[in-house]
Amino acid sequence: MFRDVLAAHNRVARACLAQALPATGPLAEPMAYAVQGGKGLRGFLVIESAGLFDVQTGQSQYPAAAIEAMHACSLVHDDLPCMDDDDLRRGQPTVHKKWDEATGVLVGDALQSLAFELVTDPAVGPGEVRAELARTLGRGAGGLGMVMGQALDLAAEVATEPLTLEEIIALQSGKTGALFEWSCFAGAILGQSDPEPLRQYGAALGQAFQIADDILDVEGDPELVGKAVGKDEAAGKATFVSLLGMDRARRRAHELCDAACDALSQYGEKAELLRDAARFTISRSN
Amino acid sequence: MFRDVLAAHNRVARACLAQALPATGPLAEPMAYAVQGGKGLRGFLVIESAGLFDVQTGQSQYPAAAIEAMHACSLVHDDLPCMDDDDLRRGQPTVHKKWDEATGVLVGDALQSLAFELVTDPAVGPGEVRAELARTLGRGAGGLGMVMGQALDLAAEVATEPLTLEEIIALQSGKTGALFEWSCFAGAILGQSDPEPLRQYGAALGQAFQIADDILDVEGDPELVGKAVGKDEAAGKATFVSLLGMDRARRRAHELCDAACDALSQYGEKAELLRDAARFTISRSN
Incomplete structure (x- = not known):
């Protein structure tokens, strides 16, 4: 049931984005x-959280498409040689491998712009709603994301050091978390x-997702995950698993x-698919 | 007079951005x-065009700050080694030289996000106005910018070729033009x-600015321009000057x-400073 709805919402968001x-x-x-x-989990969260307030897919598909565009932007930029330097993404060559680095930079920039164009589409709703979606998305991808990145820095006890690659990675994690948060409260704004x-x-959910990601990097099947695994450890990267150990990381994800x-x-029964999404997040194999 | 107002508006926009x-x-x-x-010409255009409709600086300073943030984003990304590979910007080391490439990518991304947060600040005006500013800014930086880039491609008669570095540069010019346009009609939206x-x-104005830029790259004083000159020709880059020749380029700028x-x-007399801005654009030495 959850997987069917995830797939259906993903088709709606992708079609809106493709347009x-x-x-x-x-x-x-x-x-x-x-x-x-991509599974379209973020777009699902937008559409499903909007559904709690009886907002129709015809409206919520735009912010759903927007968050998938923003997510794709961060993946393309994260994969760049100067960042995580990944050759594969979802089992396919990354944008900068298939084209070149300049294309990777520009594609990410254009996808971010597109995300804001999508959330402010006149079909989304009243001006106040559209402006608030754009303002919070900007804050999530920029300001709030940084604050969360910093919080992770503090957790890793590197806060007194100058800018390091590790801090940059922590910052990106913060950005990921902020985008998850936005996907969920966008429904309430709508x-x-x-x-x-x-x-x-x-x-x-966002933190659980990040822990699950860290666990997959240690225990995941690269065929299923669609990208190289074991990269975090090889890079000496501080993750929830390296900081907490596998058992405590797993327990924390469940909590x-x-x-x-x-x-x-x-929200009662109406939110059951969102609860399924949380369970899915910590049990997924890719 | 024009330079005084330019400087004054620039201080307002910079202070809003700094906040x-x-x-x-x-x-x-x-x-x-x-x-x-930076001279803050784009921010000036926002504040001055908004002034035609008696919109106060307390409102227009946000979109003025936003367009300067978006402009800074494009400069930081354009300077990256995989793009124009510039070491100097406004006479100072570029972001990726002073820090590193990852920082350059992330700073640009964060500045773009910030631009959308700024145009949707509640102080800017009604929701419809803020949403329309964000939608058109997203379209300008993304969609419309690309269309203009393509038009330049067609002019250079490379449109039937696959993606080349030249097309990417044309695309960037399109983006620059689209941001200039936005700076001006943002006032009418406000x-x-x-x-x-x-x-x-x-x-x-945007096209005149681009021609003036191309002329400065040939004839400018690097001390005044604040960056290396002669780069376009050395890189074999198609510019208005290389396509039209210096005389016709200069004439086209005046037209x-x-x-x-x-x-x-x-708009009558009220628009005199905007006319001064056009004259300044084609006569500037930096």
């Missing part, structure tokens, strides 16, 4: 390439309701899953 | 560094008026300046 991509020009092909594949419960759900589900209590 | 920058964290210093300097005359002004001024006729 917004440039049809011609030098970036048309690499942009379309950059957004293909529904013109209190975003706080969904913000809490999204924060817990976060429970916290995420608890945050949805006021 | 919005992160105060702490690993990107605080490189982001502040990336936005320093004033809830027809954006068309200011769009025409901005389009002519565009006249067209820009003509587009403002309905």
Whole structure:
């Protein structure tokens, strides 16, 4: 059931995104390439959280497409040689491998712009709603993301050091978490309701997702994960697993899953698919 | 007079931008560094075009700061080794030289996000205005920029070829032009008026600016320009000067300046500083 709805919402978000991509020009092909594949978990969260407030897919598909565009932007830039230097993404050559680094930089920039164009599409709703979606998305990808990155820095006890590659990676993790949070409370903005419960759900979910990612990097099957594994350890990167150990990391992921589900209590049965999403997040194999 | 107002508007836009920058964290210093300097011509255009409709600086300073953040984003990314590979910008080491390439990529991404956060600040105006500013800024930096880049491609008669570095540079020029246009019609959006005359002004101004840039790359004093000159020719880059020759390029810049001024006729005396801006654009030495 959850997987069926995830797939269905993903088709809706991808179709909306595909419509917004440039049809011609030098970036048309690499942009379309950059957004293909992926489970569409973030877009699912937007559509499903909007559904709690009876917001129709015809409106929520735009912010769903936007968060997938923003996510694709961060993947393309993260894969660049000067960042994580990854050759494979979802089992395919990364954008800068298939084209070149300049294309990778520009595709990411264009996808970020597109995300803001999508959340402010007139079909999304009243101006106040669209402006608030754009403002919080900007803050999530920029300001808040940094604050969260810093919090991770503090956890790793490197906060007093100058800028290091490790801090940059922590910052990126913060950005990932902020985008998860946004995916969830965007539904409440669309529904013109209190975003706080969904913000809490999204924060817990985002951290659980990151821990699951770290666990997959240690124990995952590269065929299923679709990218190289064991990279974090080889790079001496501080992860939840290296900081907490495997057992405590796994326990923490389960606690976060429970916290995420608890945050949805006021929505009752209507939020059951969002609870499934939290369980899926910590049990996924890719 | 024009230079005084340019400087005054620049101080307002910079102060607004400085307030919005992160105060702490690993990107605080490189982001502040990336936005320093610059004449603030784009921010001036926002504030001055908004003034045609009696929109106060307290509102227009946010989109003015936003366009300067977006401009700084494109400069930092353009300077990267995989793009134009520039070591100097405004006479100072570029972000990736002073820090590293990863910092350059992330600073640009964060500045783009910040731009959208700024245009959607509640102080800017009603939701419809803020949403429209964000939507058009997203389209300008993404979609429209690409269309303009393509038009330049066609002019260079390379449109049937696959993606080349030249096309990428053309695309960047398109982006620059689109941001100039946005700076001008943003004032009409703020004033809830027809954006068309200011769009025409901005389009002519943007192309005149690009021609003046190409001329400066050939004839400019590197001390005044604040960056290396003669790079375009050395790189075999197609520019307005290489395509048209110096005389025709200069004439075309003057025609565009006249067209820009003509587009403002309905605003009368109130638009005199915007006309001065057009004249300044083609006569500047840096």
